[in-house]
Amino acid sequence: MHSMTLEQLRATASAGGVKGVTLKGQGGGFFVEIATRSGQDAFLVKARSTEPxxxxxxxxxLIVLRDVGIAVAQLDATNWNPDQK
Known part of the structure; x- marks a missing residue:
């Protein structure tokens, strides 16, 4: 899976290249997985880093996703544990 910065996500979304987004629960937090129309799925990373x-x-x-123009997302809370930090 590839990585994508917020600016790359913004550009991909505005070009119509985002097929879908999933908020994936892991431990006590959530990560953003991006399905692209090119088939090269990615996860959102920190600016100037490859760390998710x-x-x-x-x-x-959801606030970040809405700000880049993505209004629909799926939620996968299978591995989310709100008691874990």
């Missing part, structure tokens, strides 16, 4: 961007709650992730 972790959100403490899904609301903060």
């Amino acid at each position: 961007r972790r959100f403490g709650n899904p609301t903060s992730a």
